[in-house]
Amino acid sequence: MTTEDLVVRAEGLRKRFGKTQALDGVDLSMRRGTVLGVLGPNGAGKTTAVRVLATLLRPDSGSAFVAGVDVLRNPREVRRRVGLTGQYASVDEDLTGVQNLVLIGRLLDLSGRDARRRAGELLEWFDLTEAAQRPAKTYSGGMRRRLDLAASLVGRPEVIFLDEPTTGLDPAKREDMWGVVRTQVTSGASVLLTTQYLEEADALADEIVVVDHGRVIAHDTPDGLKRRVGGQTLRVRPSDPSRLPDVLRLLDAVAARGTSASLDEAAGSRPGAASVPVTGDEALGGLIPALRADRIEVTELALHLPSLDEVFHSLTGRRKADDLPDGTRAGDLPGPAKAEEMV
């Protein structure tokens, strides 16, 4: 890979805020036309890194090139080529949707006519045409996010920075946002997005960088990362505990290669359930008809994705259970079911 293929290239970025070393020597690289997921817990330095790359913040040391332009020497030229959507929707609440986008267009030196036309097509694309003439303060959280993202796309940036674009959105809205990101990449942009959700990085990113304490602790493809972390776990709790042996047998049938089902006996877990490591969602599809066929009623059936917690555990050897979300997805449940909350 030559350096020309790298649309983001950062070396040794350091930034200190008072006593906090937010960035402690961050190296990043992103290939043109791809999505790079920057994964890490709150306070890992993700937002600081994005603000440095988007020229909002000067690093104490280190170098960064975005779209081939030196971020420190020529920030103005970088700003012409990037779009940024921050963690907090930065739309003007008093302005209408169309006024927000036209303003950005004017600031990007579009003519009045082009700015209005561009605003119109973005509003349509983001499904905001009906709300276009309403002040943004009347928008729902999801609409605000979409308007904010639209605002960062007015100038057709080569590189798009998305700082936790789906935090606070419900699952359906999150998937809409994923669709938007994919479309951007299809139309030639490169996207760097930060997230706390492994699931999100997995769904979107070609490569994932894991950041912790201002350092990059892993840079790999999602599959590579998962191999390191271990796969997903499928857990079943039958209504009738005497059916557990049958459940174990059925789970063994969908087990990942080289693994087998076991009873949940770990300290802290409620007895009466069985788990098995699986390789993907397909395991659920095979299991549910099998459970029905054997007339096994279940009170819990859940697919646990490798959580960020587990990523950190396997990468750093320490647990950070306190502040990390758990990647858990409830299955399609027959009978009474306990669906664990999806984060």
Next chain:
Amino acid sequence: MSTMTLTPVTRPAGGGVTALGRHSLALAQRSLIKTTRTPEALIDVTIQPVIFLLLFTYLFGGAIADGNRHAYLQFLLPGMLAQSVAMGGMALGQNLNADIEKGVFDRFRSLPISRAAPLVGAVLADVVRYLTVCVVMLGFGTIVMGFRVETGVVPTLAAVALSIAFGLCFCWISVWVGMLARSSGAVQGIMFLLVLPLSFGSDVYVRTDTLPEVVQSFVAVNPITPLVATIRGLLTGGPVAGPLTTTLIWMAGLLAVFVPLALRAYARRA
């Protein structure tokens, strides 16, 4: 979501001062849209100065001017015009402070525009507020209270233009404080602390020779004093050239000091 059609993104060259002007005007328009959405934000340049004018003329005027309220109004109104324009800038710092908290400025910072444009734009939009204060005070004073311009149309327009120009220079203090303060409430507090001595420690309300000597020396160096004198000269007659020169020097000084301070504070706030 449908597929995206392509509108050509044309970017005419032309940077520097023209770009700053163009972007500032676009941002000034944003501020004006916000003002039309919240007309109550204009109270401090409409109802409030009228109340002050009524209060001082009818409550204190008789005592101060020995019963001759009309003479007092002729003396008071030009001074209050100057004072109201100075006070009218206080809201600017508050609004900017609140704006920055909301994150809209992050968007502006990520655009290829001059760092000064968002501040310059907000200041330019304030012209409307200063113009409002001038029209309201002169209109209400003349039509309702019987104030009489003793000069003519051109000096009156000159007085309004000077007031607005002074306001545009003076408000950079407010912008600077708005960048430094941690909350918009704090901006108001600090600005009151600053503007009250300047407006009352002048000859807006009473003749300087009635004041103790210490206060007289403060009045002599107060930038509001020459402005008041110039506007009095322009509206009710009297020397203009001398106080006008002093006022213009003050205006240049305010810009030279507070524009760089405000821009630096804004850059640091990133």
